[in-house]
Amino acid sequence: MNRSVFFEELRAENVANEMNLEEGSNDNGCEIDAFLDEMDDDLATQSQLSNPNKVDSTFSKKKRRSSEASEPYSSTSLIDAVTLLGDNIRIVGLELSRSIASEMLIQNKSKMIIQEKVQTLYVFLGEIKGLTDDERIDALIKIPDHPMQMLVFLSLPPSMRLAWVRKFISTH
Template structure:
């Protein structure tokens, strides 16, 4: 009687290696996914930090621009308040020219600042030229 047919046969070595190989591939895939997840999270954190830093710089820049704008507006307002008394000091300027200049110069803030930067001796001519052009 041949007993070899009834005895359990060991699994062929090839099948076992295939199972181990499949398990190893799954483990590698999980490891790769974990590495990808970690890299993705690190990238997201770095991006968030950069966005936050840029946001702070933009906020500082906007605040600085607002302060500059406010200072500029205050300078223009202060100049507008001094405009009438200064125009009254310009010798040779007629009353009509004074009032026309008073109504037009504040509409041109840069020109108003230029007017105040001029020496008094040239203001009469400057106002007359300004009125002719505007």
């Protein structure tokens, strides 16, 4: 069913509903059921057209259920379903908030560790004899961007650090 036909039927349905309200008709539950069933039919048809090999089991179950029990949906059952959905959304939101807070805590802890390592790096670079101030600044700028290389540098014996820093600066 294309959109224009669907919207024309929807407008016709609205006009019929308004006429029923004016006449004092009180069978809106059946009309809502019919409208929902028609929407299910339209969605199932579109689903089958887009993927003919796929069987829509949800639609089949709804169709069987609606034919087996012809009682209309009650407002209580709809309210219960919406309440349950709202509760589930709230729970997911809380879990997501906890996850984000946990991730932020991990990131902040990582930043603090890197800052401590940079301070240690500064001290170690100051102890290297033969390293110029420009090389020291370049190393302080470049090495923190490569945390694994910083760990390598800090684990080297003092006699190898000058050559390592110069090589690192020239290649990065």
